[in-house]
Amino acid sequence: MIQPIYLYGSEVLRKVAEPFDLNDTEGLKSLVQDLKDTLKVADGCGLAAPQIGVSKRVVIVDGDVVSEEFPYLKGFFRTLINPVVTSQSDKKCEYSEGCLSVPGVYADVVRPESITVEYYNENLEKVTETFDKFGCRMVQHELSHLDGCVFTDLVAPIRKKMLAGKLNNISKGKVGTQYRAKIK
Numbered sequence: 001m002i003q004p005i006y007l008y009g010s011e012v013l014r015k016v017a018e019p020f021d022l023n024d025t026e027g028l029k030s031l032v033q034d035l036k037d038t039l040k041v042a043d044g045c046g047l048a049a050p051q052i053g054v055s056k057r058v059v060i061v062d063g064d065v066v067s068e069e070f071p072y073l074k075g076f077f078r079t080l081i082n083p084v085v086t087s088q089s090d091k092k093c094e095y096s097e098g099c100l101s102v103p104g105v106y107a108d109v110v111r112p113e114s115i116t117v118e119y120y121n122e123n124l125e126k127v128t129e130t131f132d133k134f135g136c137r138m139v140q141h142e143l144s145h146l147d148g149c150v151f152t153d154l155v156a157p158i159r160k161k162m163l164a165g166k167l168n169n170i171s172k173g174k175v176g177t178q179y180r181a182k183i184k
Contacts, residue, residue, distance in 0.1 A: 009171025
């Protein structure tokens with residue numbers, strides 16, 4: 001079911017998400033379907049459960065949405081349940097990020113160039129996977145949501161000051177989106 005996306009200023013985006021109970025298979029199936037349905041209509045490349053108001057450690061990423069720009073992401077779709085970053089590269093890279101919870105705002109963010117993550121997939125199989133390039137960027141962005149962090153928290157201080165007015169307006173609901181949105 002399509003859910004509203006919680007916008008910057010919503011309390012749920014600032015909470016550290018709880019692990020998902022893997023014994024709740026019906027709840028997991030429902031949450032993952034809600035994430036997929038919501039992401040599809042919002043036309044993004046990733047979504048974390050807190051962004052739809054559920055403070056649980058579940059994210060999805062969809063590379064097909066950006067495969068024209070990054071052809072190697074064609075067919076790249078991951079559901080990461082209770083993910084844990086086990087290692088990250090010392091080498092960093094910078095890329096301009098945006099977010100469905102922070103509509104209309106883009107800023108350069110420095111993150112590790114590659115990460116290794118342990119997680120459960122939709123079939124509740126434990127997976128260890130190393131991500132790099134833009135796939136790594138998508139995964140890291142969504143994992144940040146699980147720790148109560150939005151991408152604007154990671155930008156240079158001067159840029160954050162420049163974004164303050166836009167962020168304030170979003171938190172007051174003074175923003176338009178093409179998808180259902182909510183502030184709470």
